[in-house]
Amino acid sequence: MDQLKYELLTEVNGRMEADLLKSYLEAEGIRVEIFQEAIGHNIYPVMIDGLGRVQLFVPKEQANEAREILEQYNKSKENE
Numbered sequence: 001m002d003q004l005k006y007e008l009l010t011e012v013n014g015r016m017e018a019d020l021l022k023s024y025l026e027a028e029g030i031r032v033e034i035f036q037e038a039i040g041h042n043i044y045p046v047m048i049d050g051l052g053r054v055q056l057f058v059p060k061e062q063a064n065e066a067r068e069i070l071e072q073y074n075k076s077k078e079n080e
Contacts, residue, residue: 006033006057009066018054024073025058030066033057 012018015036022032036054058066 005059007060007063009056009058009063010070011053011055013054014052015054018056021056021070021073025056025066025069028065028069030062030069031059032066 009032010021012021015034018034018036022034025032034054034056
């Protein structure tokens with residue numbers, strides 16, 4: 001059985017935030033895959049009872065670096 005090559009980095013509320021975070025990570029050289037239920041994306045562009053949740057996955061070999069970048073990103077958001 002093939003082992004998974006990606007792991008969950010984080011979940012965010014809404015596609016806009018996910019796309020922003022994806023761009024931020026990719027600018028740092030991290031590959032990102034976004035997963036969102038189709039119904040949540042098409043009907044509810046924001047969080048409604050969990051339907052707006054978006055998951056960001058990164059390659060396992062880049063996961064530690066991605067976590068550090070995500071931590072810096074979150075700290076910069078807190079300082080705004």
